[in-house]
Each structure stands twice: as C-alpha cells, then as structure tokens.
Amino acid sequence: MKIFSAAQTRDWDAYSIAQTSIRSIDLMERAAEACTRWLLARYGADTPFHLFCGKGNNGGDGLAIARLLHARGRRVAVSVLENGKDGSFDFEENRRRLAQAGVPLQAVGPGLAWPLLSAETVVVDALFGTGLKGPLQGAAADVVRFLNGHGRAIISIDLPSGLDADASSAGGPVIRAAHTLTFGAPKTGQLLQESGAFVGLLHVLDIGLSPAFAAQTPADYEFVDEALARSRFRPRQPFAHKGTYGHALLLAGGYGKMGAAVMAALACLRGGAGLLTCHSPRCGYPVLQTTVPEAMFLPDDSEEQLTTLPADLDRYTAIGIGPGIGTSTETTGMLKACLESARRPLVLDADALNILARNPGLLPLLPEGSILTPHPKEFDRLFGAHASDFDRVTTARAQAAALQCIILLKGHHTFIATPAGPGYFNSTGNAGMAKGGSGDVLTGLLTALLAQGYAPTDAALLAVWLHGKAGDIAVEKQSYESLLPTDLVAQLGAAFRCLYPVPFP
Ligand SMILES: NC(=O)C1=CN([C@@H]2O[C@H](COP(=O)(O)OP(=O)(O)OC[C@H]3O[C@@H](n4cnc5c(N)ncnc54)[C@H](O)[C@@H]3O)[C@@H](O)[C@H]2O)[C@@H](O)CC1
Ligand SMILES: Nc1ncnc2c1ncn2[C@@H]1O[C@H](COP(=O)(O)OP(=O)(O)O)[C@@H](O)[C@H]1O
Numbered sequence: 212m213k214i215f216s217a218a219q220t221r222d223w224d225a226y227s228i229a230q231t232s233i234r235s236i237d238l239m240e241r242a243a244e245a246c247t248r249w250l251l252a253r254y255g256a257d258t259p260f261h262l263f264c265g266k267g268n269n270g271g272d273g274l275a276i277a278r279l280l281h282a283r284g285r286r287v288a289v290s291v292l293e294n295g296k297d298g299s300f301d302f303e304e305n306r307r308r309l310a311q312a313g314v315p316l317q318a319v320g321p322g323l324a325w326p327l328l329s330a331e332t333v334v335v336d337a338l339f340g341t342g343l344k345g346p347l348q349g350a351a352a353d354v355v356r357f358l359n360g361h362g363r364a365i366i367s368i369d370l371p372s373g374l375d376a377d378a379s380s381a382g383g384p385v386i387r388a389a390h391t392l393t394f395g396a397p398k399t400g401q402l403l404q405e406s407g408a409f410v411g412l413l414h415v416l417d418i419g420l421s422p423a424f425a426a427q428t429p430a431d432y433e434f435v436d437e438a439l440a441r442s443r444f445r446p447r448q449p450f451a452h453k454g455t456y457g458h459a460l461l462l463a464g465g466y467g468k469m470g471a472a473v474m475a476a477l478a479c480l481r482g483g484a485g486l487l488t489c490h491s492p493r494c495g496y497p498v499l500q501t502t503v504p505e506a507m508f509l510p511d512d513s514e515e516q517l518t519t520l521p522a523d524l525d526r527y528t529a530i531g532i533g534p535g536i537g538t539s540t541e542t543t544g545m546l547k548a549c550l551e552s553a554r555r556p557l558v559l560d561a562d563a564l565n566i567l568a569r570n571p572g573l574l575p576l577l578p579e580g581s582i583l584t585p586h587p588k589e590f591d592r593l594f595g596a597h598a599s600d601f602d603r604v605t606t607a608r609a610q611a612a613a614l615q616c617i618i619l620l621k622g623h624h625t626f627i628a629t630p631a632g633p634g635y636f637n638s639t640g641n642a643g644m645a646k647g648g649s650g651d652v653l654t655g656l657l658t659a660l661l662a663q664g665y666a667p668t669d670a671a672l673l674a675v676w677l678h679g680k681a682g683d684i685a686v687e688k689q690s691y692e693s694l695l696p697t698d699l700v701a702q703l704g705a706a707f708r709c710l711y712p713v714p715f716p
C-alpha cells in the first residue's frame with residue numbers, strides 16, 4: 212500500500228470524485244459511515260460521545276459521524292471550534308443535516324465556557340486533518356490542551372489534530388489520541404516513533420478511494436502490508452533438500468549473552484534456513500547444543516568472546532553478526548576480518564553496529580546489499596544525533612544509497628531504507644515486542660531469508676512483516692506484558708502460513 216502526502220491525499224480524493232462520479236459530500240458520508248461502524252463496534256450502547264469539530268472537511272466528517280451515531284440511538288454532543296468564518300462547503304451541508312436531525316451544536320472558542328465531559332464520555336477529535344497549515348495556536352491550541360488535560364479517551368478522525376501528515380510536529384500542541392482512524396492509507400507523520408504519543412493505535416479505514424490513482428501515482432513511501440509481503444514470498448519447492456535453502460552462519464553470543472545467540476539461532480531455523488552453524492565463544496557450547504540441537508556449533512578460541520572467524524566464509528550463503536558479541540578490541544578485529552573477507556551481504560545488528568559506530572572507517576567495507584538493523588539509539592551512534600524521526604528517515608535513505616545497503620530503523624513501524632526506490636514502513640508488530648531479545652529474533656530471521664536466496668530488499672521486507680505478524684499472533688495468546696521473544700519464534704510458522712497461496716502448494 213502506498214503512503215501519500217497530504218497534497219497527494221487531496222488529489223486522491225479529487226480524482227476519486229471525478230472518476231467515479233461520487234460527490235464530495237457522499238465521499239465524506241462514506242468516511243463518516245466507516246468511522247461510525249468502528250465506534251459502534253467498540254463502544255457499548257451507554258457510551259456518550261462528544262465530537263469536537265473544526266470548520267473544514269475534517270469537522271464535516273465529525274458532524275456526519277454525530278448524525279449517524281444519533282440515528283443509531285447513541286447520546287451525542289457536538290462542539291464546533293468557532294473562528295467567525297463560514298465552514299467548508301461540505302461542513303455547512305453537514306451542519307444543515309445535523310440540525311434537521313435535531314442535534315444541537317455548541318460553540319467552543321475564546322471567551323466561551325468549556326463543555327462538561329462526564330467520566331464515561333468518549334471524545335471524537337474532528338478538529339483538523341490533512342488541511343492543517345502550521346502549528347496550532349490561539350483558540351485551536353487551547354482546545355487541544357483542554358482535551359489532552361481532561362483524561363478522556365480520544366478517537367482522532369484521520370489525524371490527531373495538530374499533527375502534520377508530512378513533517379515533524381515536535382513541540383506544537385497535538386491531540387493525544389488513543390486511536391486514530393485514518394482514510395485510505397496511512398500518512399508518514401502517523402508512522403514515526405515521535406508521533407506515537409499522539410496517534411495511539413492506528414486504524415486504516417477503506418473508504419473506496421480510486422485504486423487506479425493509487426496504482427499510477429508514485430509515492431516516496433510504501434506500507435509493508437500482507438499483500439506486499441505475499442508478493443515477495445517464495446513457497447518452498449516439493450523436491451527441495453536441505454542444500455536448497457542455504458547454509459546460514461551466525462556470529463553471536465558472549466559470556467552472559469548466550470541467550471541472544473539462542474534466540475537468533477531458533478529464529479534462523481524457524482525462518483527456513485536449510486543448515487545453520489553458530490560460531491560462538493566456547494562457553495556457549497553446552498548452551499547452544501542443548502537448546503538448539505538442529506544447529507551446528509563452531510567454538511571460538513576464546514572462552515568468553517568472539518575473537519576469530521570460521522575458516523572459508525564462502526561456504527556460507529548468509530552471515531548474521533552481532534547479537535550478544537560485545538565490543539572488545541578482539542571482537543572488533545574479528546568483525547573487521549569478517550568485513551574484509553565476506554563476499555555476500557551480511558546482517559549486522561546490536562554490538563556489530565556499535566563497533567561500526569566506534570570505527571566508522573569500517574563502513575565502506577560493508578558488502579553491497581548488507582542489512583543493518585539499528586534501533587534509534589544505535590542509529591544515532593552510527594550516523595550522528597538527529598532532531599526528529601523525519602530527519603532519521605532522510606539520513607537512513609541517504610546512507611542506504613551511499614553504502615549500497617539496507618537500513619532497518621527499528622520501531623513500532625520499522626522503517627526500511629533501500630539503496631534505490633521508495634522507503635517502506637512496516638505495518639505489523641505491537642508493544643508486546645518491546646522486550647530484550649526481539650531484535651535478536653529479527654536478526655536470525657533476516658539471516659535465514661538471505662541464506663535461502665532472497666534478494667536483500669525482499670529479505671528485509673518479508674522479515675520485518677513476518678516478525679511483527681508473529682508478534683501480533685503471539686499477543687493474542689499471551690498479553691502485551693507477558694509476550695516473550697521466544698513466543699515470536701514459536702509463531703513464525705503461523706506468520707508464514709498467512710502468506711501461503713490458496714490452494715497450497
Ligand atoms: N472529499 C474529501 O476531500 C474528503 C475529505 N475528508 C476529510 O477532510 C479532511 C481534510 O479537510 P480540509 O482540507 O478541509 O482540511 P481540515 O479540515 O483538515 O482543515 C482545514 C481547516 O483548518 C483550518 N486550519 C488549518 N491549519 C490551521 C492552523 N494551524 N490553525 C488553525 N486553523 C487551521 C483552516 O482554516 C480550515 O478551516 C481530511 O483530513 C478528512 O478528515 C474525508 O471526509 C474524506 C473525503
Ligand atoms: N512497540 C513496538 N511495536 C512494534 N514492534 C516493536 C515494538 N517494540 C519493539 N518492537 C520490535 O522489536 C524489535 C526490538 O529490537 P531491539 O530494539 O534491537 O531489541 P533487542 O535489544 O531485543 O535486540 C524490533 O524489531 C522492533 O521493531
């Protein structure tokens with residue numbers, strides 16, 4: 212699914228109106244119906260709703276939602292942020308329809324008393340959407356502060372009001388929503404870590420915008436959804452043997468950090484690698500051989516850290532390096548030797564990235580197509596401090612092109628920068644995955660996909676989607692609190708099965 216800017220979203224609306232002969236007001240009604248269905252499915256008959264509307268089309272959506280909720284017998288109150296001007300054409304039409312339905316409007320703004328909101332009230336934020344120009348000030352900022360300070364659950368329509376779809380909103384007043392219901396496709400501003408406190412959980416609602424426009428309009432970013440993941444997935448061949456799916460090598464683990472190697476190894480095998488060798492410090496021998504009997508073990512000369520490379524790296528079809536390895540001088544030497552001798556793309560994570568950050572001279576040695584998996588702190592250590600996540604995305608794209616590598620900037624919607632083409636944001640995953648070890652699972656999975664011959668971009672897109680999907684399946688059986696990275700490993704099979712063509716094979 213493509214991710215469009217606010218301007219492109221407006222064009223998408225206009226194109227849909229022109230090409231499908233649906234009127235603008237009817238498209239707004241469709242958007243309001245989709246939101247109303249979502250609200251009715253989530254909240255019981257006793258829940259009162261208070262809609263806060265601006266005077267643009269986002270406010271028009273809010274008025275239409277109020278009318279539809281009222282028609283279903285729900286208690287609704289509506290406040291309009293007054294600016295003394297006429298509303299948009301569709302806002303005014305919905306104002307007339309709401310008055311006909313007998314729902315009163317109250318004004319909020321300078322000099323007016325704030326409405327009372329009971330403890331059970333759900334607030335619907337329809338103040339500003341994609342038409343926002345600059346940070347909110349004056350009365351608009353006051354309403355946002357009033358609502359954020361009130362402690363009621365807020366559902367934002369299209370965008371949390373005050374959030375810019377295309378640029379950083381850091382510092383400006385922005386609604387802090389529990390859920391955001393957005394139309395057609397996500398917007399970049401909703402996907403970045405810095406927006407997390409405003410967007411809450413994001414839901415993309417289909418309102419029947421033109422698929423032709425989406426297909427023919429180039430976009431800077433794409434959303435890695437099930438369709439995109441399926442398009443990259445290659446089913447296993449019936450006559451396959453273990454050699455068909457590659458020999459992965461994991462350089463992982465250290466004294467006290469053998470768990471990282473175990474999780475990466477399990478994920479690599481569950482990710483489909485035909486053979487796996489783990490090269491780890493000697494102390495890891497009993498650990499790995501007991502917990503992952505399917506993997507072969509190559510001991511390092513050192514008891515506690517990685518200091519040497521296995522002979523003949525060309526034997527391996529993919530190499531993953533980093534989980535739990537530490538950053539000692541000896542391990543740095545081992546990584547340097549690996550970069551100098553590897554002739555295939557590598558997966559680099561965790562301490563391998565920290566070593567690169569301390570030794571930037573090693574970066575040009577990265578084999579083309581290598582995959583780097585920094586979280587934001589590791590990213591800043593590698594490429595310098597950044598003021599916003601928008602800036603990180605820009606740097607990730609520039610560095611991916613300069614290094615001819617793939618950079619996964621990990622987060623709730625992991626960003627995937629490739630050397631050419633669009634950037635990608637992942638759609639799967641949840642807060643249960645915020646636990647040490649989730650990244651090790653991703654490294655193992657990436658290594659497995661590279662070992663099986665997936666091109667690096669395909670491996671990256673498929674791995675982040677499967678990793679998050681496994682988390683989404685696992686959290687259904689667990690909870691956000693109790694989810695373990697090993698639960699992700701256990702559900703990788705179920706995640707893969709979502710991609711199987713029907714009938715299969
Ligand atoms: N046919 C369409 O175009 C559709 C539009 N839809 C809705 O329409 C929204 C976009 O509507 P609009 O383009 O009218 O824009 P908005 O309603 O998002 O915002 C425009 C209004 O906000 C005011 N405004 C903008 N920036 C401000 C600032 N910094 N401080 C104070 N006031 C500010 C403008 O003066 C104007 O009144 C979408 O987000 C979506 O909710 C949906 O109904 C789907 C269909
Ligand atoms: N709130 C979240 N929503 C979705 N995915 C998450 C969330 N928190 C963590 N993850 C995922 O879990 C992984 C964590 O990786 P990382 O920060 O390197 O942790 P570790 O220390 O376990 O290696 C990443 O792939 C990230 O995308």
Ligand SMILES: [K+]
Pocket residue numbers: 269336337338339340367368369370371372
């Ligand atoms: K809004």
